[in-house]
Amino acid sequence: MKAFTQEVEMRFEVVQGDERLSSHSGLALVGAMLDKANIRERLDRVVLPEHKYPEISHGEVAIAMSGLLCLGKPDFDAIEPFRNDPFFSQSLGLDLVPSSPTLRQRMDSAKGAFDDIIREESAGLVAILFT
Numbered sequence: 001m002k003a004f005t006q007e008v009e010m011r012f013e014v015v016q017g018d019e020r021l022s023s024h025s026g027l028a029l030v031g032a033m034l035d036k037a038n039i040r041e042r043l044d045r046v047v048l049p050e051h052k053y054p055e056i057s058h059g060e061v062a063i064a065m066s067g068l069l070c071l072g073k074p075d076f077d078a079i080e081p082f083r084n085d086p087f088f089s090q091s092l093g094l095d096l097v098p099s100s101p102t103l104r105q106r107m108d109s110a111k112g113a114f115d116d117i118i119r120e121e122s123a124g125l126v127a128i129l130f131t
Contacts, residue, residue, distance in 0.1 A: 027091035030070050034063060035093060036128065043114055050109040056098045061106045062114055067092045067112040076104040 005019070032130060040059030048058070068078050077100045082088040089097050098106070 031091040037121040078102045
């Protein structure tokens with residue numbers, strides 16, 4: 001397991017403005033936390049036989065799925081409305097938001113190959129945030 005030694009200080013300032021509000025604004029915090037982890041880079045190094053040279057990286061697919069799960073949307077098809085939502089991609093730091101078939105196929109082909117990385121990085125985030 002990777003050792004985490006960095007301290008994290010995050011501040012959010014809420015101000016009144018005329019910007020468009022999003023019902024999923026909490027994704028900004030999720031994206032900031034995921035940015036502190038090494039999950040994207042580690043998942044991108046995983047080699048899946050069915051996806052040796054993916055157009056959308058494994059890290060991007062996993063981050064998009066994480067975003068859906070954080071919104072309480074565990075269904076692959078729930079990604080479709082977010083493909084054209086700039087807040088979703090910007091909050092999570094995604095260059096591309098996968099389609100529902102891409103999300104489904106990649107997660108199915110991973111067959112647990114991402115599990116250890118996700119557990120280790122999740123434990124590392126918890127250690128940073130709560131110690």
